[in-house]
Amino acid sequence: MSCPICGKPTAAEYRPFCSRRCADVDLGRWLTESYRIPAETDEPGEEDPDAEDPPPKAH
Numbered sequence: 030m031s032c033p034i035c036g037k038p039t040a041a042e043y044r045p046f047c048s049r050r051c052a053d054v055d056l057g058r059w060l061t062e063s064y065r066i067p068a069e070t071d072e073p074g075e076e077d078p079d080a081e082d083p084p085p086k087a088h
């Protein structure tokens with residue numbers, strides 16, 4: 030398996046990517062894609078980065 034971003038061999042730590050950088054690139058693309066898609070509804074309840082999150086609990 031190779032990195033879908035640059036085609037280099039995948040690193041286990043970052044699979045399916047070869048590096049943190051490529052993982053970030055893919056994440057950026059994914060976010061860009063989602064931002065480009067117009068919301069079909071204005072209903073709240075979707076994952077909202079500005080929403081109040083409960084405080085993290087210890088596992």
Ligand SMILES: [Zn+2]
Pocket residue numbers: 032033034035036037046047048051
């Ligand atoms: Zn890569």
